[in-house]
Amino acid sequence: MLNTILTKMKSFAKDETGASAIEYAVIAAIVVVALVVAFGASGISVSSIFTGMFTDVTTATGG
Template sequence: MKNLFAKFLKDESGATAIEYGLLAALIAVGIIVTAGSVGDSLNATFTKVSTDLNAATNK
């Protein structure tokens, strides 16, 4: 029984899986934040282009 408990304490495969999961979650959050920022920037750019085109065609 003591040997089984010692093996359990030395087994780090679960900790490694948790670390990979946390790393994947952090990367996903970074991608979401970046995509949101790029999306807002693109929206502003296309809005400006649309406004400029409407102003140019109404002259």
């Protein structure tokens, strides 16, 4: 019984399938923080960017 538990714990410790998902999440969070800092420092409003994009798409589709 103890041997089975130890074996399962060792295999769990060696399993790295979730590690890449966590790494991608950390990278995405860093990119988001960098973009927020960059937009904040330049004085560009994220809202104005999306409003401009929405206007362009609406104009292009004839809506």
